[in-house]
Amino acid sequence: MSKSKLVVTPVQACSAAPLVRRALTEQHAGELASAFKALSDPVRLRLLSSIASREGQEACVCDLSTGIDLTQPTISHHLKVLREAGLLVSERRASWVYYRVVPEALQRLSEVLLVESGAGVDA
Amino acid sequence: MSKSKLVVTPVQACSAAPLVRRALTEQHAGELASAFKALSDPVRLRLLSSIASREGQEACVCDLSTGIDLTQPTISHHLKVLREAGLLVSERRASWVYYRVVPEALQRLSEVLLVESGAGVDA
Numbered sequence: 001m002s003k004s005k006l007v008v009t010p011v012q013a014c015s016a017a018p019l020v021r022r023a024l025t026e027q028h029a030g031e032l033a034s035a036f037k038a039l040s041d042p043v044r045l046r047l048l049s050s051i052a053s054r055e056g057q058e059a060c061v062c063d064l065s066t067g068i069d070l071t072q073p074t075i076s077h078h079l080k081v082l083r084e085a086g087l088l089v090s091e092r093r094a095s096w097v098y099y100r101v102v103p104e105a106l107q108r109l110s111e112v113l114l115v116e117s118g119a120g121v122d123a
Numbered sequence: 124m125s126k127s128k129l130v131v132t133p134v135q136a137c138s139a140a141p142l143v144r145r146a147l148t149e150q151h152a153g154e155l156a157s158a159f160k161a162l163s164d165p166v167r168l169r170l171l172s173s174i175a176s177r178e179g180q181e182a183c184v185c186d187l188s189t190g191i192d193l194t195q196p197t198i199s200h201h202l203k204v205l206r207e208a209g210l211l212v213s214e215r216r217a218s219w220v221y222y223r224v225v226p227e228a229l230q231r232l233s234e235v236l237l238v239e240s241g242a243g244v245d246a
Contacts, residue, residue, distance in 0.1 A: 019172035020180065020224070020229070021176060023172050029165040030165045032162075033164055036159045036163040036168075039155075039159040040156050040157075040159040040160035040162075040163045042149065042153045044156075045152040048142065049142035049147040049152070106142075106237075107236075107238045110233045110235075110236035110238070113233035113236070114233045
């Protein structure tokens with residue numbers, strides 16, 4: 001697990017204009033790079049996908065270690081990175097923390113990578 | 124500029140099933156994480172977007188330093204990372220190298236992040 005500090009901007013704040021439509025500004029590129037950095041770890045992708053593919057796109061942290069050979073603190077660290085990137089939200093209920101996907105954040109990143117017909121308008 | 128070695132799998136090889144549809148396998152998560160790692164740097168995103176937004180989604184390396192305050196070798200390093208991730212292809216013509224976007228690779232990543240209605244079928 002990487003201990004490097006990840007400075008992130010929640011992806012909800014990013015514009016969703018496809019990067020094939022116009023060249024990204026420096027600020028927008030920085031925001032998007034943070035979001036993609038949160039997705040650049042296989043464990044985080046598996047955790048996100050595990051939550052996203054469940055009914056209600058939600059899971060108890062107690063159910064997320066199945067099939068992932070990592071300690072609970074490591075899993076919690078990765079979930080925190082995804083939360084700080086705006087891809088998950090968390091809520092405590094009694095003894096457990098539940099994580100839910102932010103579909104708008106995934107959708108926004110999906111749209112940024114979208115290849116539209118008629119792209120390439122800038123010279 | 125990061126000197127860390129990036130081991131990547133060209134994203135063309137990855138399945139494009141949305142991660143909200145079913146939990147990712149370990150192998151697939153590793154492949155996707157490599158692609159997202161290539162996108163996790165603001166300079167690489169700006170270069171990719173700069174190429175993708177041009178006519179023909181292609182650019183000469185000689186035109187890519189405009190507005191990016193980096194040396195040519197650093198820019199070439201970032202372009203190589205994008206190429207190794209399968210997001211760009213390159214071709215030498217006379218004295219210059221030209222880079223072209225691989226739209227299928229961007230589209231595949233876009234589809235992986237797609238949020239479909241009716242998602243969340245796994246328990």
